[in-house]
Amino acid sequence: MRKPIIAGNWKMNKDVNEAVQLVNEIKRGVSDIDNVDIIVCPPYVDLSDAGEMLASGNIGVGGQNCFWEKEGAYTGEISVGMLKSVGCGYVIIGHSERRKYFGETNETVNKRIKAAIEGGLVPIICVGETLEEREAGKTMDVVKDHVEGALSGFDEGFIKDIVIAYEPVWAIGTGKTATPDQAQEVHAMIRKLLEDLYSGEWAAGTRILYGGSVKPSNIEELMKQEDIDGGLIGGASLKSEGFVDIIKTTSGLYA
Numbered sequence: 285m286r287k288p289i290i291a292g293n294w295k296m297n298k299d300v301n302e303a304v305q306l307v308n309e310i311k312r313g314v315s316d317i318d319n320v321d322i323i324v325c326p327p328y329v330d331l332s333d334a335g336e337m338l339a340s341g342n343i344g345v346g347g348q349n350c351f352w353e354k355e356g357a358y359t360g361e362i363s364v365g366m367l368k369s370v371g372c373g374y375v376i377i378g379h380s381e382r383r384k385y386f387g388e389t390n391e392t393v394n395k396r397i398k399a400a401i402e403g404g405l406v407p408i409i410c411v412g413e414t415l416e417e418r419e420a421g422k423t424m425d426v427v428k429d430h431v432e433g434a435l436s437g438f439d440e441g442f443i444k445d446i447v448i449a450y451e452p453v454w455a456i457g458t459g460k461t462a463t464p465d466q467a468q469e470v471h472a473m474i475r476k477l478l479e480d481l482y483s484g485e486w487a488a489g490t491r492i493l494y495g496g497s498v499k500p501s502n503i504e505e506l507m508k509q510e511d512i513d514g515g516l517i518g519g520a521s522l523k524s525e526g527f528v529d530i531i532k533t534t535s536g537l538y539a
C-alpha cells in the first residue's frame with residue numbers, strides 16, 4: 285500500500301513569527317500520527333526556523349522551488365544545497381503559479397528535478413491543465429506533456445523517489461475542486477503513463493497527489509479514490525485546524 289502524503293504549500297504566506305506559530309500548532313495537532321507523510325512547504329525565509337523546529341518528529345519540510353545550479357551569480361535563486369542545509373527533504377517543482385507567472389517550462393522543470401534528486405531532495409512535481417485546455421478536451425494531452433517533459437532523460441533508478449501532484453489549474457485557489465471521478469480519471473492516466481514509461485512495479489509504488497481546493501470537507505471522498513495518494517494543500521494549509529483535520533481524516537482512512 286502506498287503511504288499517503290499530505291503536504292501544505294504555503295505559497296507567499298506567513299512571515300517568520302506567523303510561521304513559527306503555525307508550525308507549533310500543526311506539530312501539536314499531529315504528534316501521534318505515523319501513517320501519513322506530513323510535509324510543510326513554507327516560504328524560504330521561514331525554512332530555517334521550520335527546519336529546526338521539525339528536525340525531529342513526524343513532519344517533513346520542503347521548499348517551494350529550487351534552482352539547478354549549485355551556487356554562483358544567480359540573484360534571487362536558492363540552491364538545493366541551501367534547502368538541505370536548513371532541513372528540507374522535499375521541494376515543490378513546476379507549480380502552475382510558477383509556470384504562469386515566472387516563465388517555468390517543461391525544460392526548466394526537468395533541470396530543477398535533476399538538481400533536486402542529485403542533491404538528495406524528493407521533488408513534488410506539479411502537473412495540470414488550465415480551464416481552457418480542459419474545455420478543449422486537451423486535459424490528458426497536457427498532463428502527458430507535463431509528465432513526459434518533467435521526466436525526460438531520467439531512468440527509473442534515478443527517479444525512484446519522486447512524488448507527482450496533479451493540480452488542475454482551474455481548481456487552484458478557486459474553491460472549485462475536481463470531482464473525485466475527474467481527479468481519479470487523470471490520476472489513473474498518470475499511473476498508466478508512468479507504467480508505460482518505466483515499470484508497472486515502480487508506477488504502482490509511486491505516490492500521486494491531488495491539489496486544488498482540497499479542504500476538510502472534501503478530503504475523504506478524494507482520498508477514497510484508488511489512485512489518489514494524498515493532497516497538496518494550499519489555502520487550507522494556512523490554518524492549523526483545517527490542515528490537522530485533513531491529516532487526521534487521511535490517517536483514519538488508512539488505519
Ligand code: PGA
Nearest residue numbers: 456457496497517518519
Ligand atoms: P489550493 O492550492 O489548495 O489553495 O487550491 C493548491 C496548490 O496550489 O498547491
